Amino acid sequence: MNTLPINWLTEGLLDFEYKKYMLLAYLQAVKSEFGQHRLYPVFSDLIMHYRNLMQIKEHKQLVYEQFPQRISRADFEKLELIYQKIVEDDETMAQIEEIIQYASPLFSETLEEGKELYEFVESHLEITPVGITPIYHNEGYLFLDTFPGKETQVYLYRITVFKNTYEQYRGINTEHVQTVRRGLSLTHENLKVQLIKERKDLPNPATFAVISKVPVPLEQSLLPIAKRTLVKYVAKLSA
Structure with a gap:
Protein backbone atom coordinates (compact mmCIF):
# COMPACT_ATOMS: atom_id res chain seq x y z
CA MET A 1 0.00 0.00 0.00
CA SER A 123 -22.76 -3.70 14.70
CA HIS A 124 -22.69 -7.10 12.97
CA LEU A 125 -20.78 -8.83 15.75
CA GLU A 126 -22.50 -10.86 18.44
CA ILE A 127 -20.65 -11.69 21.66
CA THR A 128 -21.76 -14.29 24.20
CA PRO A 129 -20.13 -16.12 27.12
CA VAL A 130 -19.47 -19.82 26.62
CA GLY A 131 -20.43 -21.96 29.60
CA ILE A 132 -20.10 -20.69 33.17
CA THR A 133 -18.03 -17.50 33.39
CA PRO A 134 -15.60 -17.41 36.33
CA ILE A 135 -15.00 -14.33 38.48
CA TYR A 136 -11.66 -13.66 36.77
CA HIS A 137 -12.25 -12.46 33.20
CA ASN A 138 -8.90 -11.02 32.14
CA GLU A 139 -7.53 -14.26 30.74
CA GLY A 140 -9.17 -17.04 28.80
CA TYR A 141 -10.31 -18.05 25.32
CA LEU A 142 -11.82 -16.06 22.50
CA PHE A 143 -13.79 -18.07 19.93
CA LEU A 144 -14.09 -16.04 16.75
CA ASP A 145 -16.62 -17.32 14.21
CA THR A 146 -16.03 -16.05 10.70
CA PHE A 147 -18.93 -15.63 8.31
CA PRO A 148 -20.66 -17.86 7.14
CA GLY A 149 -19.85 -19.70 10.37
CA LYS A 150 -18.07 -22.83 9.21
CA GLU A 151 -14.81 -22.03 11.01
CA THR A 152 -13.94 -20.93 14.51
CA GLN A 153 -10.63 -19.25 15.21
CA VAL A 154 -9.51 -20.04 18.76
CA TYR A 155 -7.36 -17.51 20.58
CA LEU A 156 -5.89 -17.32 24.04
CA TYR A 157 -6.43 -13.76 25.29
CA ARG A 158 -4.94 -11.71 28.10
CA ILE A 159 -6.26 -8.30 29.13
CA THR A 160 -3.92 -5.91 30.93
CA VAL A 161 -5.15 -2.91 32.89
CA PHE A 162 -3.08 0.29 32.85
CA LYS A 163 -3.80 3.17 35.21
CA ASN A 164 -2.63 6.74 35.48
CA THR A 165 -3.75 9.61 37.68
CA TYR A 166 -6.87 10.29 35.66
CA GLU A 167 -7.88 7.23 33.65
CA GLN A 168 -7.77 3.48 33.34
CA TYR A 169 -6.90 1.75 30.09
CA ARG A 170 -7.21 -1.85 28.98
CA GLY A 171 -4.98 -3.54 26.46
CA ILE A 172 -5.43 -7.01 25.02
CA ASN A 173 -3.00 -9.56 23.62
CA THR A 174 -4.09 -12.65 21.72
CA GLU A 175 -2.32 -15.85 20.73
CA HIS A 176 -3.80 -18.02 18.00
CA VAL A 177 -4.33 -21.57 19.31
CA GLN A 178 -6.06 -23.35 16.44
CA THR A 179 -8.62 -23.18 13.65
CA VAL A 180 -11.60 -25.47 14.07
CA ARG A 181 -14.29 -26.51 11.60
CA ARG A 182 -17.40 -26.78 13.71
CA GLY A 183 -20.42 -28.96 13.12
CA LEU A 184 -23.48 -30.11 14.99
CA SER A 185 -21.34 -32.35 17.20
CA LEU A 186 -18.79 -29.64 18.03
CA THR A 187 -20.52 -26.71 19.71
CA HIS A 188 -18.76 -23.84 21.44
CA GLU A 189 -19.44 -25.56 24.76
CA ASN A 190 -17.91 -28.84 23.55
CA LEU A 191 -14.91 -26.98 22.18
CA LYS A 192 -14.35 -25.31 25.55
CA VAL A 193 -14.45 -28.69 27.33
CA GLN A 194 -11.99 -30.08 24.81
CA LEU A 195 -9.57 -27.19 25.37
CA ILE A 196 -9.75 -27.60 29.16
CA LYS A 197 -8.80 -31.28 28.76
CA GLU A 198 -5.94 -30.51 26.39
CA ARG A 199 -4.53 -27.41 28.14
CA LYS A 200 -4.16 -27.96 31.88
CA ASP A 201 -2.75 -24.46 32.48
CA LEU A 202 -6.29 -23.00 32.29
CA PRO A 203 -8.57 -25.32 34.27
CA ASN A 204 -11.44 -22.82 34.53
CA PRO A 205 -11.05 -20.28 31.71
CA ALA A 206 -13.33 -17.39 30.91
CA THR A 207 -14.48 -18.07 27.35
CA PHE A 208 -16.35 -15.81 24.96
CA ALA A 209 -17.62 -16.37 21.45
CA VAL A 210 -17.70 -13.51 18.97
CA ILE A 211 -19.75 -14.30 15.87
CA SER A 212 -19.54 -12.27 12.68
CA LYS A 213 -22.75 -11.81 10.70
CA VAL A 214 -20.98 -10.37 7.66
CA PRO A 215 -17.94 -11.47 5.62
CA VAL A 216 -14.91 -9.31 6.46
CA PRO A 217 -11.15 -9.98 6.34
CA LEU A 218 -10.01 -11.75 9.49
CA GLU A 219 -6.67 -10.10 10.25
CA GLN A 220 -7.40 -6.63 8.89
CA SER A 221 -10.88 -6.09 10.37
CA LEU A 222 -12.61 -8.93 12.17
CA LEU A 223 -9.97 -9.83 14.74
CA PRO A 224 -9.00 -6.25 15.74
CA ILE A 225 -12.64 -5.22 16.18
CA ALA A 226 -13.53 -8.47 17.97
CA LYS A 227 -10.68 -7.83 20.42
CA ARG A 228 -11.98 -4.33 21.19
CA THR A 229 -15.50 -5.72 21.55
CA LEU A 230 -14.24 -8.31 24.03
CA VAL A 231 -12.36 -5.67 26.04
CA LYS A 232 -15.52 -3.56 26.36
CA TYR A 233 -17.62 -6.60 27.27
CA VAL A 234 -15.17 -7.72 29.98
CA ALA A 235 -14.95 -4.17 31.34
CA LYS A 236 -18.73 -4.17 31.88
CA LEU A 237 -18.53 -7.53 33.67
CA SER A 238 -15.83 -6.13 35.95
CA ALA A 239 -17.66 -2.87 36.70
Whole structure:
Protein backbone atom coordinates (compact mmCIF):
# COMPACT_ATOMS: atom_id res chain seq x y z
CA MET A 1 0.00 0.00 0.00
CA ASN A 2 1.09 3.59 -0.64
CA THR A 3 2.07 4.79 2.84
CA LEU A 4 2.63 8.29 4.20
CA PRO A 5 5.85 8.92 6.14
CA ILE A 6 5.44 10.06 9.74
CA ASN A 7 7.18 13.36 8.95
CA TRP A 8 5.62 13.81 5.51
CA LEU A 9 4.91 17.50 6.21
CA THR A 10 8.57 18.36 6.71
CA GLU A 11 10.64 15.88 4.74
CA GLY A 12 11.61 16.20 1.09
CA LEU A 13 10.52 19.03 -1.18
CA LEU A 14 8.44 21.59 0.73
CA ASP A 15 6.08 22.42 -2.09
CA PHE A 16 2.29 22.57 -1.94
CA GLU A 17 1.67 20.66 -5.19
CA TYR A 18 4.18 17.96 -4.23
CA LYS A 19 2.66 17.49 -0.76
CA LYS A 20 -0.81 17.50 -2.31
CA TYR A 21 0.25 14.69 -4.65
CA MET A 22 1.69 12.68 -1.71
CA LEU A 23 -1.45 13.15 0.35
CA LEU A 24 -3.94 12.28 -2.39
CA ALA A 25 -2.00 9.13 -3.33
CA TYR A 26 -2.02 8.03 0.31
CA LEU A 27 -5.71 8.75 0.88
CA GLN A 28 -6.61 6.95 -2.35
CA ALA A 29 -4.73 3.89 -1.10
CA VAL A 30 -6.50 4.12 2.29
CA LYS A 31 -9.91 4.32 0.62
CA SER A 32 -9.01 1.32 -1.53
CA GLU A 33 -8.35 -0.66 1.66
CA PHE A 34 -11.65 0.49 3.15
CA GLY A 35 -13.40 -0.51 -0.06
CA GLN A 36 -12.19 -4.06 0.54
CA HIS A 37 -13.34 -3.90 4.18
CA ARG A 38 -9.75 -3.83 5.42
CA LEU A 39 -9.47 -1.47 8.38
CA TYR A 40 -6.12 -2.23 9.97
CA PRO A 41 -3.42 -1.13 10.10
CA VAL A 42 -4.50 1.71 7.79
CA PHE A 43 -7.20 3.13 10.11
CA SER A 44 -4.89 3.53 13.11
CA ASP A 45 -2.22 4.98 10.82
CA LEU A 46 -4.75 7.47 9.44
CA ILE A 47 -5.81 8.48 12.96
CA MET A 48 -2.17 9.06 13.93
CA HIS A 49 -1.56 11.33 10.92
CA TYR A 50 -4.75 13.30 11.60
CA ARG A 51 -3.92 13.80 15.29
CA ASN A 52 -0.43 14.91 14.39
CA LEU A 53 -1.83 17.39 11.87
CA MET A 54 -4.25 18.81 14.45
CA GLN A 55 -1.50 19.16 17.06
CA ILE A 56 0.63 21.10 14.61
CA LYS A 57 -2.32 23.24 13.53
CA GLU A 58 -3.42 24.08 17.08
CA HIS A 59 -0.19 24.11 19.05
CA LYS A 60 2.60 24.36 16.46
CA GLN A 61 4.32 21.42 18.11
CA LEU A 62 4.56 17.65 17.93
CA VAL A 63 3.35 15.43 20.77
CA TYR A 64 5.21 12.16 21.31
CA GLU A 65 2.17 10.35 22.66
CA GLN A 66 0.37 10.81 19.33
CA PHE A 67 2.91 8.71 17.49
CA PRO A 68 2.76 4.92 17.07
CA GLN A 69 5.05 2.67 19.10
CA ARG A 70 7.30 2.07 16.10
CA ILE A 71 8.85 5.55 16.44
CA SER A 72 11.50 5.76 19.16
CA ARG A 73 12.02 8.64 21.54
CA ALA A 74 15.32 9.48 19.78
CA ASP A 75 13.62 9.57 16.37
CA PHE A 76 10.88 11.78 17.76
CA GLU A 77 13.33 14.23 19.32
CA LYS A 78 15.14 14.51 15.99
CA LEU A 79 11.84 15.14 14.20
CA GLU A 80 10.83 17.70 16.83
CA LEU A 81 14.12 19.56 16.35
CA ILE A 82 13.59 19.73 12.58
CA TYR A 83 10.05 20.97 13.06
CA GLN A 84 11.12 23.63 15.56
CA LYS A 85 13.47 25.10 12.95
CA ILE A 86 10.61 25.18 10.45
CA VAL A 87 8.29 26.94 12.93
CA GLU A 88 10.88 29.68 13.34
CA ASP A 89 10.91 30.28 9.58
CA ASP A 90 7.82 32.38 8.77
CA GLU A 91 7.91 31.74 5.02
CA THR A 92 8.28 27.98 5.43
CA MET A 93 5.61 27.91 8.11
CA ALA A 94 3.20 29.68 5.79
CA GLN A 95 3.67 26.86 3.26
CA ILE A 96 3.13 24.26 5.99
CA GLU A 97 -0.09 25.95 7.10
CA GLU A 98 -1.34 26.04 3.50
CA ILE A 99 -0.81 22.29 3.28
CA ILE A 100 -2.52 21.75 6.64
CA GLN A 101 -5.56 23.78 5.58
CA TYR A 102 -5.85 21.66 2.44
CA ALA A 103 -5.21 18.34 4.18
CA SER A 104 -7.47 18.73 7.25
CA PRO A 105 -10.90 18.28 5.55
CA LEU A 106 -9.57 15.43 3.40
CA PHE A 107 -8.33 13.58 6.48
CA SER A 108 -11.66 14.23 8.23
CA GLU A 109 -13.63 12.87 5.28
CA THR A 110 -11.50 9.70 5.04
CA LEU A 111 -11.63 9.18 8.82
CA GLU A 112 -15.40 9.32 8.65
CA GLU A 113 -15.37 6.54 6.03
CA GLY A 114 -13.17 4.44 8.31
CA LYS A 115 -15.42 5.12 11.30
CA GLU A 116 -18.52 4.09 9.33
CA LEU A 117 -16.83 0.85 8.25
CA TYR A 118 -15.73 0.15 11.83
CA GLU A 119 -19.25 0.73 13.16
CA PHE A 120 -20.73 -1.43 10.39
CA VAL A 121 -18.50 -4.38 11.28
CA GLU A 122 -18.96 -3.84 15.03
CA SER A 123 -22.76 -3.70 14.70
CA HIS A 124 -22.69 -7.10 12.97
CA LEU A 125 -20.78 -8.83 15.75
CA GLU A 126 -22.50 -10.86 18.44
CA ILE A 127 -20.65 -11.69 21.66
CA THR A 128 -21.76 -14.29 24.20
CA PRO A 129 -20.13 -16.12 27.12
CA VAL A 130 -19.47 -19.82 26.62
CA GLY A 131 -20.43 -21.96 29.60
CA ILE A 132 -20.10 -20.69 33.17
CA THR A 133 -18.03 -17.50 33.39
CA PRO A 134 -15.60 -17.41 36.33
CA ILE A 135 -15.00 -14.33 38.48
CA TYR A 136 -11.66 -13.66 36.77
CA HIS A 137 -12.25 -12.46 33.20
CA ASN A 138 -8.90 -11.02 32.14
CA GLU A 139 -7.53 -14.26 30.74
CA GLY A 140 -9.17 -17.04 28.80
CA TYR A 141 -10.31 -18.05 25.32
CA LEU A 142 -11.82 -16.06 22.50
CA PHE A 143 -13.79 -18.07 19.93
CA LEU A 144 -14.09 -16.04 16.75
CA ASP A 145 -16.62 -17.32 14.21
CA THR A 146 -16.03 -16.05 10.70
CA PHE A 147 -18.93 -15.63 8.31
CA PRO A 148 -20.66 -17.86 7.14
CA GLY A 149 -19.85 -19.70 10.37
CA LYS A 150 -18.07 -22.83 9.21
CA GLU A 151 -14.81 -22.03 11.01
CA THR A 152 -13.94 -20.93 14.51
CA GLN A 153 -10.63 -19.25 15.21
CA VAL A 154 -9.51 -20.04 18.76
CA TYR A 155 -7.36 -17.51 20.58
CA LEU A 156 -5.89 -17.32 24.04
CA TYR A 157 -6.43 -13.76 25.29
CA ARG A 158 -4.94 -11.71 28.10
CA ILE A 159 -6.26 -8.30 29.13
CA THR A 160 -3.92 -5.91 30.93
CA VAL A 161 -5.15 -2.91 32.89
CA PHE A 162 -3.08 0.29 32.85
CA LYS A 163 -3.80 3.17 35.21
CA ASN A 164 -2.63 6.74 35.48
CA THR A 165 -3.75 9.61 37.68
CA TYR A 166 -6.87 10.29 35.66
CA GLU A 167 -7.88 7.23 33.65
CA GLN A 168 -7.77 3.48 33.34
CA TYR A 169 -6.90 1.75 30.09
CA ARG A 170 -7.21 -1.85 28.98
CA GLY A 171 -4.98 -3.54 26.46
CA ILE A 172 -5.43 -7.01 25.02
CA ASN A 173 -3.00 -9.56 23.62
CA THR A 174 -4.09 -12.65 21.72
CA GLU A 175 -2.32 -15.85 20.73
CA HIS A 176 -3.80 -18.02 18.00
CA VAL A 177 -4.33 -21.57 19.31
CA GLN A 178 -6.06 -23.35 16.44
CA THR A 179 -8.62 -23.18 13.65
CA VAL A 180 -11.60 -25.47 14.07
CA ARG A 181 -14.29 -26.51 11.60
CA ARG A 182 -17.40 -26.78 13.71
CA GLY A 183 -20.42 -28.96 13.12
CA LEU A 184 -23.48 -30.11 14.99
CA SER A 185 -21.34 -32.35 17.20
CA LEU A 186 -18.79 -29.64 18.03
CA THR A 187 -20.52 -26.71 19.71
CA HIS A 188 -18.76 -23.84 21.44
CA GLU A 189 -19.44 -25.56 24.76
CA ASN A 190 -17.91 -28.84 23.55
CA LEU A 191 -14.91 -26.98 22.18
CA LYS A 192 -14.35 -25.31 25.55
CA VAL A 193 -14.45 -28.69 27.33
CA GLN A 194 -11.99 -30.08 24.81
CA LEU A 195 -9.57 -27.19 25.37
CA ILE A 196 -9.75 -27.60 29.16
CA LYS A 197 -8.80 -31.28 28.76
CA GLU A 198 -5.94 -30.51 26.39
CA ARG A 199 -4.53 -27.41 28.14
CA LYS A 200 -4.16 -27.96 31.88
CA ASP A 201 -2.75 -24.46 32.48
CA LEU A 202 -6.29 -23.00 32.29
CA PRO A 203 -8.57 -25.32 34.27
CA ASN A 204 -11.44 -22.82 34.53
CA PRO A 205 -11.05 -20.28 31.71
CA ALA A 206 -13.33 -17.39 30.91
CA THR A 207 -14.48 -18.07 27.35
CA PHE A 208 -16.35 -15.81 24.96
CA ALA A 209 -17.62 -16.37 21.45
CA VAL A 210 -17.70 -13.51 18.97
CA ILE A 211 -19.75 -14.30 15.87
CA SER A 212 -19.54 -12.27 12.68
CA LYS A 213 -22.75 -11.81 10.70
CA VAL A 214 -20.98 -10.37 7.66
CA PRO A 215 -17.94 -11.47 5.62
CA VAL A 216 -14.91 -9.31 6.46
CA PRO A 217 -11.15 -9.98 6.34
CA LEU A 218 -10.01 -11.75 9.49
CA GLU A 219 -6.67 -10.10 10.25
CA GLN A 220 -7.40 -6.63 8.89
CA SER A 221 -10.88 -6.09 10.37
CA LEU A 222 -12.61 -8.93 12.17
CA LEU A 223 -9.97 -9.83 14.74
CA PRO A 224 -9.00 -6.25 15.74
CA ILE A 225 -12.64 -5.22 16.18
CA ALA A 226 -13.53 -8.47 17.97
CA LYS A 227 -10.68 -7.83 20.42
CA ARG A 228 -11.98 -4.33 21.19
CA THR A 229 -15.50 -5.72 21.55
CA LEU A 230 -14.24 -8.31 24.03
CA VAL A 231 -12.36 -5.67 26.04
CA LYS A 232 -15.52 -3.56 26.36
CA TYR A 233 -17.62 -6.60 27.27
CA VAL A 234 -15.17 -7.72 29.98
CA ALA A 235 -14.95 -4.17 31.34
CA LYS A 236 -18.73 -4.17 31.88
CA LEU A 237 -18.53 -7.53 33.67
CA SER A 238 -15.83 -6.13 35.95
CA ALA A 239 -17.66 -2.87 36.70
